[in-house]
Amino acid sequence: MKFYKMIILIILFVGCQKSKVQSIKITKESFLDIKKLKGEQIEIKGLLDPFRYHLIRDTLVIVENNQTDDNYFELFNIKTKQKILEFGQRGKGPNELLSAQLLNNSSDSKNNNSQLFVYDVVKRRLSEYNIDSLMRNGSQKKIKTMDFPSSVKSFTYMENNKFICYNSFFLESADFYNDTEEVFFYSEKDNLSGPDISNCKFFVSNVTGANILYSAEHNKILVANTHLNKLDFYGKDLELKKSIIGPETAKPEYTFLEKSKMVKFKRGRSFYSYGSGVVSNNSIYIIYTGAISYRFDRPNTLPQVEVFKLDWNGNLIKRFVLDKFIFTISLSNDEKYLYGTSINNKGEIILIKYNLI
Numbered sequence: 001m002k003f004y005k006m007i008i009l010i011i012l013f014v015g016c017q018k019s020k021v022q023s024i025k026i027t028k029e030s031f032l033d034i035k036k037l038k039g040e041q042i043e044i045k046g047l048l049d050p051f052r053y054h055l056i057r058d059t060l061v062i063v064e065n066n067q068t069d070d071n072y073f074e075l076f077n078i079k080t081k082q083k084i085l086e087f088g089q090r091g092k093g094p095n096e097l098l099s100a101q102l103l104n105n106s107s108d109s110k111n112n113n114s115q116l117f118v119y120d121v122v123k124r125r126l127s128e129y130n131i132d133s134l135m136r137n138g139s140q141k142k143i144k145t146m147d148f149p150s151s152v153k154s155f156t157y158m159e160n161n162k163f164i165c166y167n168s169f170f171l172e173s174a175d176f177y178n179d180t181e182e183v184f185f186y187s188e189k190d191n192l193s194g195p196d197i198s199n200c201k202f203f204v205s206n207v208t209g210a211n212i213l214y215s216a217e218h219n220k221i222l223v224a225n226t227h228l229n230k231l232d233f234y235g236k237d238l239e240l241k242k243s244i245i246g247p248e249t250a251k252p253e254y255t256f257l258e259k260s261k262m263v264k265f266k267r268g269r270s271f272y273s274y275g276s277g278v279v280s281n282n283s284i285y286i287i288y289t290g291a292i293s294y295r296f297d298r299p300n301t302l303p304q305v306e307v308f309k310l311d312w313n314g315n316l317i318k319r320f321v322l323d324k325f326i327f328t329i330s331l332s333n334d335e336k337y338l339y340g341t342s343i344n345n346k347g348e349i350i351l352i353k354y355n356l357i
Contacts, residue, residue: 026246031319039352053351054104055330055339072100098122106156156212162187171204203262218312224274250291269293299343
């Protein structure tokens with residue numbers, strides 16, 4: 001009898017622990033402070049083939065190029081508009097890249113001001129550059145690299161060569177649920193290899209994803225779902241603390257290919273909600289597109305987006321209504337200016353600046 005009483009107590013305890021997760025539904029009207037913004041284009045001449053722009057240290061712009069040039073990245077001075085250098089050589093060599101995506105502004109870790117992380121999706125390899133070394137020498141001979149497992153969909157730097165990763169096999173769907181965690185730690189140094197995916201029945205990488213933001217100061221992690229209108233706040237121990245649902249309701253439809261076990265969006269319609277984000281000392285700024293489907297190859301139909309400002313407790317601070325579509329976000333150190341990558345009606349990738357004050 002005592003044994004059964006103990007089991008019941010354990011079940012009740014676990015249930016109470018899980019119930020501590022705070023879930024809040026919001027609407028756009030939940031923001032009491034709303035500001036409309038009009039963007040100003042910053043023209044930089046002589047670009048190779050830009051795809052994304054990233055502001056660092058208030059004065060430098062990293063231009064991420066398409067796959068048609070020798071180097072994936074250019075570094076410009078935003079005030080003089082002069083090119084400083086190129087880096088990230090394309091190729092099959094040890095320190096060369098077959099694809100390149102810059103991880104930027106997603107963590108407030110102490111070393112993040114000098115580190116540049118570039119992820120090669122094809123090789124599943126992360127390369128670490130040092131901005132000071134690049135500017136001092138014009139290049140970097142010794143480049144640290146780290147290989148990532150297939151279970152990594154997206155990630156951000158935490159500390160001490162440790163990364164927070166989003167699981168490419170996780171999908172919040174009753175029909176296509178793999179029994180695996182949403183986020184996990186990965187580190188070659190600490191032998192953290194990620195989740196066991198051997199029993200996963202569905203390949204959901206095409207329909208899942210999130211942007212991960214981290215605050216070392218607040219010991220919190222934000223997982224902003226790409227396709228569902230959901231923000232999850234985790235503690236440093238990966239315990240879910242709070243979920244924010246909304247403002248709109250995203251209801252993506254899926255189709256299943258039996259032969260390949262692959263899950264895709266029905267009729268090829270991808271739903272997008274939360275996008276790129278950036279962290280400051282006490283705040284989070286994140287792009288909100290809405291529960292809609294859009295295509296980059298139809299620039300005239302791209303929606304105007306909004307940027308939500310929250311604190312690390314999940315409190316809603318401000319809603320910025322932008323006059324354009326942007327898909328990356330950077331922030332000045334004093335939080336007066338926001339920079340974003342946009343597309344004009346001609347399909348050209350441009351840099352936009354917004355005054356937040």
